[in-house]
Amino acid sequence: MNKTELIEHIAKTADISKAAATRSLDAMIGAVKVTLKKNGTVTLVGFGTFSVGKRAARVGRNPRTGEAIKIKAAKVPKFKPGKGLKDAVN
Template sequence: MNKTELIEAIATDSDISKAAAQRVLDSVVEHVIKVVTKGDTVQLIGFGSFSSGKRAARVGRNPSTGEEIKIAAAKTVKFSAGKAFKDAVNKKKK
């Protein structure tokens, strides 16, 4: 499912226009990015949590030459699926 298909599904389920559904989806994504960029966590009970993490500097290898290269430390985004989401994927029933 791509963004357009998701917007169509939201519009249909919520009985709103596709334009309104797109504004809602864009707003949700924008706010998740803002909060995680600040270092906070967005937790959606049953769905999961978005948070930031740190990746330490390390030494890697150039696959073409085998030469060692330094990979700088970086921030990363983490998503941890909630229990209900995991159960739905694994088709567990209560």
């Protein structure tokens, strides 16, 4: 399912227009981005938790030359599924 299909599903399920569904989805994604940018977490009970993890700096290899390269430390978004989502998938 891509974003367009998700918007259509939201519009049909919630009985709202596609424009309203688009605004709602964009607002939700925006809220998650802003919260994660501030190193916060977003918990949706029964669905899961979005959080920020840290990846340490490390040495990697260029696959073409085999030369060692330095990879900078980075913050990465993480998602931990909740029990409700796990149960729905299984």
